[in-house]
Amino acid sequence: MAVNLKPMDDANLSPIEGLKLSVAEAGIKYPGRKDVLVMHLDKGNTVAGVFTQNRFCAAPVQICQAHLDAGVQIRALVVNTGNANAGTGEQGRLDARAVCDAVAQELGCLSEQVLPFSTGVILEPLPADKIIQALPHRYTVGWAGAAEAIMTTDTVAKARSRSISLGGMPVAITGIAKGAGMIHPNMATLLGFIATDAAITRPILNQLVREVADVSFNCISIDGDTSTNDSFMLISTGKSAARLIDSDDLPEYSELKAALVALAIELAQAVVRDGEGATKFVTVTVEGGRSVAECKAVAYAIARSPLVKTAFFASDPNLGRLLCAIGYAGVHDLDVDRVALYLDDVLVACNGGRSPEYREEQGQQIMQKPEFSVRVLLNRGEAETRIWTCDFSYEYVRINADYRS
Amino acid sequence: MAVNLKPMDDANLSPIEGLKLSVAEAGIKYPGRKDVLVMHLDKGNTVAGVFTQNRFCAAPVQICQAHLDAGVQIRALVVNTGNANAGTGEQGRLDARAVCDAVAQELGCLSEQVLPFSTGVILEPLPADKIIQALPHRYTVGWAGAAEAIMTTDTVAKARSRSISLGGMPVAITGIAKGAGMIHPNMATLLGFIATDAAITRPILNQLVREVADVSFNCISIDGDTSTNDSFMLISTGKSAARLIDSDDLPEYSELKAALVALAIELAQAVVRDGEGATKFVTVTVEGGRSVAECKAVAYAIARSPLVKTAFFASDPNLGRLLCAIGYAGVHDLDVDRVALYLDDVLVACNGGRSPEYREEQGQQIMQKPEFSVRVLLNRGEAETRIWTCDFSYEYVRINADYRS
Numbered sequence: 001m002a003v004n005l006k007p008m009d010d011a012n013l014s015p016i017e018g019l020k021l022s023v024a025e026a027g028i029k030y031p032g033r034k035d036v037l038v039m040h041l042d043k044g045n046t047v048a049g050v051f052t053q054n055r056f057c058a059a060p061v062q063i064c065q066a067h068l069d070a071g072v073q074i075r076a077l078v079v080n081t082g083n084a085n086a087g088t089g090e091q092g093r094l095d096a097r098a099v100c101d102a103v104a105q106e107l108g109c110l111s112e113q114v115l116p117f118s119t120g121v122i123l124e125p126l127p128a129d130k131i132i133q134a135l136p137h138r139y140t141v142g143w144a145g146a147a148e149a150i151m152t153t154d155t156v157a158k159a160r161s162r163s164i165s166l167g168g169m170p171v172a173i174t175g176i177a178k179g180a181g182m183i184h185p186n187m188a189t190l191l192g193f194i195a196t197d198a199a200i201t202r203p204i205l206n207q208l209v210r211e212v213a214d215v216s217f218n219c220i221s222i223d224g225d226t227s228t229n230d231s232f233m234l235i236s237t238g239k240s241a242a243r244l245i246d247s248d249d250l251p252e253y254s255e256l257k258a259a260l261v262a263l264a265i266e267l268a269q270a271v272v273r274d275g276e277g278a279t280k281f282v283t284v285t286v287e288g289g290r291s292v293a294e295c296k297a298v299a300y301a302i303a304r305s306p307l308v309k310t311a312f313f314a315s316d317p318n319l320g321r322l323l324c325a326i327g328y329a330g331v332h333d334l335d336v337d338r339v340a341l342y343l344d345d346v347l348v349a350c351n352g353g354r355s356p357e358y359r360e361e362q363g364q365q366i367m368q369k370p371e372f373s374v375r376v377l378l379n380r381g382e383a384e385t386r387i388w389t390c391d392f393s394y395e396y397v398r399i400n401a402d403y404r405s
Numbered sequence: 406m407a408v409n410l411k412p413m414d415d416a417n418l419s420p421i422e423g424l425k426l427s428v429a430e431a432g433i434k435y436p437g438r439k440d441v442l443v444m445h446l447d448k449g450n451t452v453a454g455v456f457t458q459n460r461f462c463a464a465p466v467q468i469c470q471a472h473l474d475a476g477v478q479i480r481a482l483v484v485n486t487g488n489a490n491a492g493t494g495e496q497g498r499l500d501a502r503a504v505c506d507a508v509a510q511e512l513g514c515l516s517e518q519v520l521p522f523s524t525g526v527i528l529e530p531l532p533a534d535k536i537i538q539a540l541p542h543r544y545t546v547g548w549a550g551a552a553e554a555i556m557t558t559d560t561v562a563k564a565r566s567r568s569i570s571l572g573g574m575p576v577a578i579t580g581i582a583k584g585a586g587m588i589h590p591n592m593a594t595l596l597g598f599i600a601t602d603a604a605i606t607r608p609i610l611n612q613l614v615r616e617v618a619d620v621s622f623n624c625i626s627i628d629g630d631t632s633t634n635d636s637f638m639l640i641s642t643g644k645s646a647a648r649l650i651d652s653d654d655l656p657e658y659s660e661l662k663a664a665l666v667a668l669a670i671e672l673a674q675a676v677v678r679d680g681e682g683a684t685k686f687v688t689v690t691v692e693g694g695r696s697v698a699e700c701k702a703v704a705y706a707i708a709r710s711p712l713v714k715t716a717f718f719a720s721d722p723n724l725g726r727l728l729c730a731i732g733y734a735g736v737h738d739l740d741v742d743r744v745a746l747y748l749d750d751v752l753v754a755c756n757g758g759r760s761p762e763y764r765e766e767q768g769q770q771i772m773q774k775p776e777f778s779v780r781v782l783l784n785r786g787e788a789e790t791r792i793w794t795c796d797f798s799y800e801y802v803r804i805n806a807d808y809r810s
Contacts, residue, residue, distance in 0.1 A: 055739040056732030056757075087728040089742070089758025122725020123759050181712065223711040225726075226733035306628040306711070306797075307586065307805055314806035320527020321630075323492040327461030328631035334460040337494070352461075353494025354528050392711075397799050400712055401719035 002156045003281040003370050003390070005273040010142035014161040014172040016195040018042040018237030023141050023149040026134035028127055029082030029120060034149040036131055038103060038138060039077040039193070044238045047074040047115070048205040050213045052230035059085045059092030059126075060116040061231060063100065067112045075113040077233065078103050078131075079191065081152050081178075085118040085126040086228035095128040102132040119152055119178060119191055119229050147176040150191055153399060154180045158270040164259045166252045169242035171198045173259055177267040181223060181276040181400065190271060192217055192232040194264060198256055199238035201246040208257060209234040216264035219387040222275040223396070224304040234260070272388045277395030280312045283373040283388055290381035294331050298376055299387045301329035309392030317363025319348050326376060334378065342375040343367070407561045408686040408775050408795070410678040415547035419566040419577040421600040423447040423642030428546050428554040431539035433532055434487030434525060439554040441536055443508060443543060444482040444598070449643045452479040452520070453610040455618045457635035464490045464497030464531075465521040466636060468505065472517045480514040482638065484522040484596065485536055486557050486583075491633035492528040500533040507537040524557055524583060524596055524634050552581040555596055558804055559585045563675040569664045571657045574647035576603045578664055582672040586628060586681040586805065595676060597622055597637040599668060603661055604643035606651040613662060614639040621669035624792040627680040628801070629709040639665070677793045682800030685717045688778040688793055695786035699736050703781055704792045706734035714797030722768025724753050731781060739783065747780040748772070 024036040041047070049068060051061050067074070078099055085092045100114040107114075118126065141149070147157035161174040179190030200208065213232050238244075245252050273281050284302050289295035302308055305325040311318045322341060327334070341349040346362045349355055366372045429441040446452070454473060456466050472479070483504055490497045505519040512519075523531065546554070552562035566579040584595030605613065618637050643649075650657050678686050689707050694700035707713055710730040716723045727746060732739070746754040748771045753763050771777045 053737075054729060054732035055736065056728045056741050084725065087725045087754060087758055089756045092758060121723065122729055123723075123754065124725070125759075225710050225712045225729060228725075228729050228732060304709075305630050306801070307630050310802055310805035313802065316806065318526065318528075320489070320492045320529070320633075323461045324459060324527055324630060324633050327459035327633060331460065332458075336461050349492060349528065351494050353492055353497060354530075392802065394799050394802050396711070397715050397718065397797060397802060400715035401721065 002274040003278055005156050005270055007156050008144060008159045010144045012161065013143040013159050014163060014174050015142065016172055016174055016237055017197045017239035018045060019195050019235065021141050021143065021146045022138035023145055024134040024138040026080065026130045028080060028130055034145070035081045036134055037079040037146050037149040040107065041075055041235065042237060043073060045074060046200055046202045046205045046236045046238070047233060048202065048209040049231055049233040050209050052227055054226050054228045056087055056228050058118055058229040059088055059096045060118045061229060063093060063096045064115045064117065064231065067115055070112045072110060072112050074115060075107055075109040076103050077115045077117065077193070079117040079150050080131055081119050081150055083118060083120040083124055083126050084122045084229050087123040088125055091125060095126040098128045099131050102135055106135065117191055117231055119150065122228055143174050143176060150176065150178040152178060152180070153276055154178055154274050156274050158267055158274070160263050160266045162259050162263050164255065166198060166242040166255055169240060171196060171240045171242050171256070173263055175263050175267050177271055179271045180274050190217065190227065190230055192264070192267060193235065194233070194260060195235040195237065196256070197237050197240040198242055199240060199244040200236040201244065204245055204248060204253065205234055205236055207248060208260065211257065212260045212264045215261055216268040220268050220272050221300060221303040221387065221389050222272060269388055272390050275390035276399045277393040278390035279370070279393055280391040281371045281388065282312060282390065283386060285373060285384065285386045286376045286378065287384040288378040288381060289383040292383045292385055295378070295383050295385035297331060298326055298329040298378070299385055301325040302374060303387060303389035306392055312367065312391035313393045315364065315367040317343070317360055317367055319343070319363060322374065323349060335380070338379040340377040340379065344372050407679040408683055410561050410675055412561050413549060413564045415549045417566065418548040418564050419568060419579050420547065421577055421579055421642055422602045422644035423450060424600050424640065426546050426548065426551045427543035428550055429539040429543040431485065431535045433485060433535055439550070440486045441539055442484040442551050442554040445512065446480055446640065447642060448478060450479060451605055451607045451610045451641045451643070452638060453607065453614040454636055454638040455614050457632055459631050459633045459635070461492055461633050463523055463634040464493055464501045465523045466634060468498060468501045469520045469522065469636065472520055475517045477515060477517050479520060480512055480518040481508050482520045482522065482598070483508050484555050486524050486555055488523060488525040488529055488531050489527045489634050490523040490531040493530055496530060500531040503533045504536050507540055511540065522596055522636055524555065527633055548579050548581060555581065555583040557583060557585070558681055559583055559679055561675070561679050563672055563679070565668050565671045567664050567668050569660065571603060571647040571660055574645055576601060576645045576647050576661070578668055580668050580672050582676055584676045585679050595622065595632065595635055597669070597672060598640065599665060600640040600642065601661070602642050602645040603647055604645060604649040605641040606649065609650055609653060609658065610639055610641055612653060613665065616662060617665045617669045620666055621673040625673050625677050626705060626708040626792065626794050627677060674793055677795050680795035681804045682798040683795035684775070684798055685796040686776045686793065687717060687795065688791065690778060690789065690791045691781045691783065692789040693783040693786060694788040697788045697790050700783070700788050700790035702736060703731055703734040703783070704790055706730040707779060708792060708794035711797055717772065717796035718798045720769065720772040722748070722765055722772055724748070724768060727779065728754060740785070743784040745782040745784065749777050
């Protein structure tokens with residue numbers, strides 16, 4: 001069902017020096033499936049992350065943040081699918097630590113030097129023993145295999161690479177992400193890992209991960225549900241010959257950031273294109289707001305509305321539903337007579353009502369495309385935002401009514 | 406598809422003295438269907454209403470509020486289905502006024518003494534001429550016929566009556582409501598009209614309509630979309646021999662309010678039971694919050710979550726999705742270790758994880774019922790709230806992907 005989304009194979013994905021990937025089959029939910037990924041980092045790296053704001057954040061999210069806060073050199077990231085280890089209380093934290101312990105013992109490092117990640121069903125105990133028993137049976141993979149190992153309801157593995165030059169030195173960037181449901185950003189969303197061989201100090205990496213997340217993974221919504229396990233990590237192995245980035249004043253900072261943002265947007269869009277049951281990929285732009293916050297409120301009201309999303313699915317230009325969503329987005333002093341609504345480049349509504357030139361055939365034609373844009377002009381300020389979303393289909397209901405069976 | 410909802414016939418519905426009902430077939434959307442309702446009020450009545458907070462509120466909502474604010478004696482309410490007259494700008498207001506003019510001319514009153522209401526598709530011009538031409542061809546109906554005339558995607562007409570005694574004098578109350586989609590309250594929701602022959606002053610009726618809406622129509626969500634046309638009206642014809650209610654200190658105030666609340670809750674629940682595609686009727690209670698606002702935030706996070714609603718539909722006790730929704734509801738300092746989650750009387754989660762006694766068969770058994778409750782204890786204060794919602798089914802998608810065809 002994915003909208004214009006093709007898997008990448010390892011021929012298109014750059015290895016990142018200083019980082020080794022391996023997977024195992026722990027049989028967490030299904031037998032014979034790669035469901036554990038270990039990223040093994042050489043010394044000299046820096047790692048930073050942003051995490052879900054869900055108060056029921058998963059045990060691995062809590063442990064991961066604690067290990068990052070400890071300020072030790074990170075040596076490995078371990079990811080499992082099939083179980084979120086969320087809503088699992090104290091036992092969940094013990095289980096996440098047990099998995100870190102096992103990886104640490106093998107690599108000869110401290111448990112705090114291992115970062116854990118989980119994704120899957122919530123409120124079920126993590127079968128930590130299965131993961132620990134499977135760990136010694138890992139085999140090496142490339143990024144395509146790594147992307148595949150973290151899939152849940154995803155139908156396409158998501159990985160992308162870029163090569164850039166910083167100060168004349170080559171730098172590689174490769175990222176993977178997973179996610180297809182329970183996608184609604186709040187600081188970060190889903191599981192995303194982007195690695196680069198550029199050298200970046202930890203404070204700068206901390207800044208970079210937030211700035212990148214805010215314009216990529218924090219700009220998507222599939223179903224309005226903010227996951228308990230969202231984690232987005234930036235990994236710098238420091239093996240490139242390019243100069244160390246220790247300040248955001250350096251030209252390298254801006255150049256690297258631009259490449260990271262472009263890659264993260266591609267991955268975030270891939271998540272939406274592969275949204276559960278998605279048949280349409282829709283860009284929602286809101287311009288002319290008084291603040292980015294109010295632009296986001298309008299954009300997400302549209303992206304979350306089941307009535308708008310089912311109209312997208314039906315290719316039905318029942319565009320009053322868009323006005324309705326704009327109207328209840330919480331911009332309490334919005335003057336609706338100044339709002340303009342476009343579908344791609346076609347003006348649909350203005351002056352509080354339908355544009356006199358608009359013909360329904362135009363709307364129909366645009367909405368039948370697999371990709372189109374909704375553009376809202378609030379005409380009350382200079383702020384703007386852009387997010388990506390998908391439609392709501394029978395298939396979404398089927399997937400989520402059947403997910404655990 | 407409606408969950409435990411039967412239509413009422415006129416044998417079970419009390420006429421209200423001083424109020425006459427008539428309907429017409431204007432062919433607004435479908436030929437041969439009653440799509441216009443007129444409520445004709447004798448002099449001596451009082452009318453009060455609450456309206457949608459959607460900024461794209463419909464033209465009739467704007468006109469209705471203006472006419473109520475004019476302080477004149479209301480003589481008629483006119484309701485059409487098939488077209489919302491929303492997102493129609495200045496022309497929409499002219500059309501709504503034209504319909505009021507036509508009713509006023511017939512009844513020999515001012516246009517300001519007529520209140521207009523519309524429901525149906527947004528962003529399409531109101532065919533006011535069709536309504537005006539149909540008005541002379543009205544025929545008298547009872548409340549069952551009135552309820553039927555305001556249906557859109559409703560599958561069951563919604564009407565209820567109660568008889569009470571105030572100070573030894575009989576008082577009758579009858580109400581009708583419509584709504585099955587675009588239901589998410591904000592001050593008022595959908596179209597609801599409750600009439601009583603009790604005599605109530607306008608200031609007291611203004612207070613009463615808000616108090617009743619807040620615990621009934623403002624406590625339901627079907628799809629999280631707040632309509633452009635929500636209007637809830639209380640009509641007092643004053644024909645009962647009971648004493649005039651001119652203060653909320655009178656015992657009659659409390660007695661009447663209790664009956665109005667009970668009736669409004671029945672109507673509001675009927676809307677949810679008949680929710681688009683609904684197969685489950687779910688009561689969500691949140692207790693132990695620091696404020697009603699935070700209890701509502703948690704309750705509506707649950708009621709709006711597509712993942713929770715599809716699990717309801719599937720009778721799948723994938724209850725981690727409930728924890729997830731509680732976690733992202735916006736209670737930023739929520740201590741999840743103190744939260745308890747019940748399904749009916751079964752403790753599902755506590756101490757941040759699954760209750761040791763909980764067995765999935767228990768959850769399954771409860772969720773297979775057409776009606777059950779979700780109860781959340783936040784354990785951080787004394788506030789509580791209770792709302793009603795339904796599930797999310799294939800049928801919801803079908804209805805809303807086909808609605809205009």
